[in-house]
Amino acid sequence: MANDGYFNPEDLKRFGEITRYQQTLGRKFFDYYREVFKEGALTVREKALIALAVAHVVQCPYCIDAYTEECLKNGADEEEMMEAIHVAAAIRSGASLVFGVQMINHIEKKTM
Amino acid sequence: MRQATQTLRRLRSPLAQTRYQLKVLHQPIETHAFPSFADTLRQHGKYPLKRAKLEILQLNLGKLCNQTCRHCHVDAGPDRKDEVTSKEILQRALELIRIHQIPTVDLTGGAPEMNPHFRWFVEQCSAICPHIIDRCNLTIITAGKQYRDLPQFFARHGLHIVSSLPHYSKNRTDAQRGQGVFEASIEALRMLNDVGYGQPDSNLQLDLVFNPTGAFLPSQQCTLERVYKDKLLRKYGIRFNRLIVITNMPINRFLDYLLQTGQYEQYMQTLIEAFNPATVDGLMCRNTLSVSWDGYLYDCDFNQMLDLKINHPSPHLLDIDIDSLEGLPIALHQACYGCTAGAGSSCSGEIAS
DSSP: OOOSSSOOGGGGGGGGGGGTTOHHHHHHHHHHHHHHTSSSSSOHHHHHHHHHHHHHHTTOHHHHHHHHHHHHHTTOOHHHHHHHHHHHHHHHHHHHHTHHHHHHHHHHHHOO | OOOSSOOTTTTTOGGGSHHHHHHHHHHHHHTTSSOOHHHHHHHTTOOSOBOOOOOEEEEEOBSBOSOOOTTOSSOOBTTOTTOBOOHHHHHHHHHHHHHHTOSEEEEESSOGGGSTTHHHHHHHHHTTOSEEEEEEOSGGGGSOGGGTTHHHHHHHTTOEEEEEOOOSSHHHHHHHHOTTHHHHHHHHHHHHHHTTTTOTTOOOOEEEEEOOSSSSOOOOHHHHHHHHHHHHHHHHOOOOSEEEEOOOOSSHHHHHHHHHTTOHHHHHHHHHHTBOGGGGGGOGGGTEEEEOTTSBEESSHHHHHTTOBOSSSOOBTTTOOGGGOTTOBOOOOGGGHHHHBTTOOBTTBOSOO
16 A cells, blocks of 8 residues: 555556545546447547557556556557557647747747 | 477476476465465356366367467477377277267367378368367468478368467567567468468358467457458458457466566456356366377366366276266366456357357
8 A cells, every 4th residue: 555656556456446535426437437448439449549649648657557458458569559659649749839830920929 | 480489398497397387376375365266166156167068079189389389378399299199099089079979179289280190180080070170370381391281181171270360460479479470370371261261252261369469368359350350351361250369378388478577466366356257157168178199188278288187087088988077077276267257268269258
């Protein structure tokens, strides 16, 4: 239980404990979560790859461990998983760079 | 083709002794870290687990193999030349298949095709048995001139081919089975397709086997099958019938891998937590009789590798009365959790989808 660091890999197994102190909301979250990851218009495998990419953007080490394994279980290989992360990284860097237009606008406004 | 590893026997690993493996598997029960498989069955009202009617005779034709895969539960390899089934044992098997009209004969190994009596046995057996499975590692087909006509031989006798291809990517497959295995497997699959295997208008059945290339459980068979079919057809023009998903068993070289990488306890915990009582009635140990290269009898291939014989006073093919098998309690151990995890695992894939 005791751990000096902020991220303890063992804590992932205790994720269910977030229902403590707020059972109704906690249960609703887990029901929703389970439903989201079921096979639907997207396959379980596609959802795992999306989750892996998002996990890198939100920089959640628990999610990275969990969805790396989920991707492997669903037959994804290293190339596909790395490509998924690049998609996330491209959107993330693009989201920064697009503000360059705002910078350009401001430069044009402020300079001769 | 380069070997992925060496056999435990050649490495003189303590795990080459089945008694040592059983000790490793059973130690956590003594320390109460894990519940015993028998206790788990008892909790779900499934104990004792008993043999049902015999439907599959699985013959391990020997531990000799042209590959040394990192996960092999048989510890097969090119050095195991002295452990191949004799013609006497095979003759007795034919007699039992004929007398008891056993509907399915499942040939495994090692590489069963390396047994010098393989072709003779198949010729004899195909005359008396409607369904013969050959668990072909694919690369044997390209391993030498003497094997290159195997696809035609398989087709002539209508064998059902079940072949391991743990991944549709070269990296994943070669990491488990050895450098060059993927390319040789693709070549062999093309040769099988060319004689009609896996083709939509053909009766020649070609199934592939997915087993995880590491310490994790496989996902749903149907999802993986869709991806496999799409990838293999688009990239290599290969067709097959079904994808069989098998869980890696903590036995022999996969157990060694788990211990060497410090993942043994975590993997066992994963298997135990994923125990699914709905898989128990369909376990393959209930309807299969597994025969070792030297004729001893086991409830399944995994028990064979741990040398846990059937609970019978004469557990040998030369002495057995097949009718006395039904109702016998099955020999259980901790690796059995591998067959009951998630959707379950058997030589035919998932048990409870």
